[in-house]
Amino acid sequence: MQDLFAEQLKALRAASLDRHLREISSSQGPEIEIDGQRFVNFSSNDYLGLANDPRLREAAMAAIDEFGVGAGASRLISGTQSPHVRLERALAKWKGTEAALCFSSGYAAALGTIPALVTKNDVVLLDKLCHASLIDGAKLSGAILRVFPHNSLRKLESLLEWARREHPGKRVLIVTESVFSMDGDRAPLRELVKLKKRFDALLMLDEAHAVGVIGPNGRGLAAQENLNEDIDVQMGTLSKALGTSGGYICGSRDLIEWLINRARSFIYSTAPPPAIAAAALAAVNFLSSSEGEERRLLLGERIKLMQELLPRTGLNKEQSAVSSAILPWLVGDEQAALDLATALKSEGFLVPAIRYPTVAKGSARLRITVTAAHEENHIRSLCEAIKRLSRGGGA
Ligand SMILES: *Cc1c(COP(=O)(O)O)cnc(C)c1O
Numbered sequence: 001m002q003d004l005f006a007e008q009l010k011a012l013r014a015a016s017l018d019r020h021l022r023e024i025s026s027s028q029g030p031e032i033e034i035d036g037q038r039f040v041n042f043s044s045n046d047y048l049g050l051a052n053d054p055r056l057r058e059a060a061m062a063a064i065d066e067f068g069v070g071a072g073a074s075r076l077i078s079g080t081q082s083p084h085v086r087l088e089r090a091l092a093k094w095k096g097t098e099a100a101l102c103f104s105s106g107y108a109a110a111l112g113t114i115p116a117l118v119t120k121n122d123v124v125l126l127d128k129l130c131h132a133s134l135i136d137g138a139k140l141s142g143a144i145l146r147v148f149p150h151n152s153l154r155k156l157e158s159l160l161e162w163a164r165r166e167h168p169g170k171r172v173l174i175v176t177e178s179v180f181s182m183d184g185d186r187a188p189l190r191e192l193v194k195l196k197k198r199f200d201a202l203l204m205l206d207e208a209h210a211v212g213v214i215g216p217n218g219r220g221l222a223a224q225e226n227l228n229e230d231i232d233v234q235m236g237t238l239s240k241a242l243g244t245s246g247g248y249i250c251g252s253r254d255l256i257e258w259l260i261n262r263a264r265s266f267i268y269s270t271a272p273p274p275a276i277a278a279a280a281l282a283a284v285n286f287l288s289s290s291e292g293e294e295r296r297l298l299l300g301e302r303i304k305l306m307q308e309l310l311p312r313t314g315l316n317k318e319q320s321a322v323s324s325a326i327l328p329w330l331v332g333d334e335q336a337a338l339d340l341a342t343a344l345k346s347e348g349f350l351v352p353a354i355r356y357p358t359v360a361k362g363s364a365r366l367r368i369t370v371t372a373a374h375e376e377n378h379i380r381s382l383c384e385a386i387k388r389l390s391r392g393g394g395a
Helices: 002-014 054-067 075-079 082-095 104-118 132-141 152-164 189-198 255-264 274-287 290-309 314-318 333-344 376-389
Strands: 031-034 037-041 099-103 123-127 144-148 172-177 202-206 235-239 247-250 326-332 364-369
Touching: 002 290, 031 364, 054 274, 075 123, 082 099, 082 104, 082 247, 082 274, 099 104, 104 132, 104 172, 104 202, 104 235, 104 247, 104 376, 123 132, 123 152, 132 144, 132 202, 132 274, 132 376, 144 152, 172 189, 172 247, 189 202, 274 290, 290 376, 314 364, 333 376, 364 376
Parallel strands: 123 144, 123 172, 172 202, 202 235
Antiparallel strands: 031 037, 099 247, 235 247, 326 364
8 A cells, every 4th residue: 555655645745746734833824934934825715705704703702711622423313503593694685695504614515416416317517627626526427528718618518509409497506716726817708698599508606716705795696787687596715815715605495405405525425613603704795785895896907907918928918808806827847847946935935836627638727816815916926926037927
């Protein structure tokens, strides 16, 4: 056994695909500490700088005082405490849906929800760039799985025709993201809704990187496009712009009731700590406030600055022109991406090199994430360093 893993690890290293943990010895924020050294952090999904916000900290501490630390049981047994109930009500109100349900992570939300919606002989149609949690959920469901090229409406349409012809009377579920996690671009939501209606399919939209970033009060792409009513399953996570931890599904009351009865990752897992639910509620309340909206607009300014300063040359010409907090800097070669990340680190910037299997082989990249907590100077100096180190862009 020992030898087997050693061999496998050697192969990973040879392909520059090995990964390692690093210990962060500070709280999250635009600057973090590793091994006693400070780095400007362009690698977190804490888009609004809420992970260490005093409002969230205080909400969590107050909830610990009142409810303790552990939830003690799964939600259906005796783990549903007042903070969970309050959070779900607030989420539904904020997202404009009848009801909401929280899971211990976004990953668990996908893994529990998709198999509750479709089963053997049903069909799942998945965008090629969907997050691993959605792929895993689709596989676990046992449904027939087809992947369409990223954002390709034409291919999706032909798959829908195929599904209706070859699998009559079965459920068809389209799964996509509103803002894609590694490319930062968006799904053509309006057209997707048209297709799903025409073929009487279900649509599940993962808003993990859209909530807090786009739409009025950060409610995401569905809200921005006024399509709330047309999206059957709205998924999101509390662990990115909302600064805490956990995943959620928003939708009709019946959908949520069904998930409570069928989503195994919800049923067979201890409820999230009440303090986390209380902190997430504080985050939702903040986003709903005018101060929260100001913070989101500030993030928009930071994104704009980064887009202006990062030249679109070479491989990066295709870089998404739409505003999201994820700005990929394409490098291509795995080792070259690692080298660029290492060079940036030696200049005090933490920017992750994203490689296969998270992205396709040969499309390794720096995944730069901007937050409202970054100062203009953080962004200016990073962009200068990237331009200098990547020899004019797109090494
Ligand atoms: C991060 C992410 C998830 C998982 O959410 P967690 O709360 O981190 O488990 C799901 N979908 C997408 C698109 C993500 O980026």
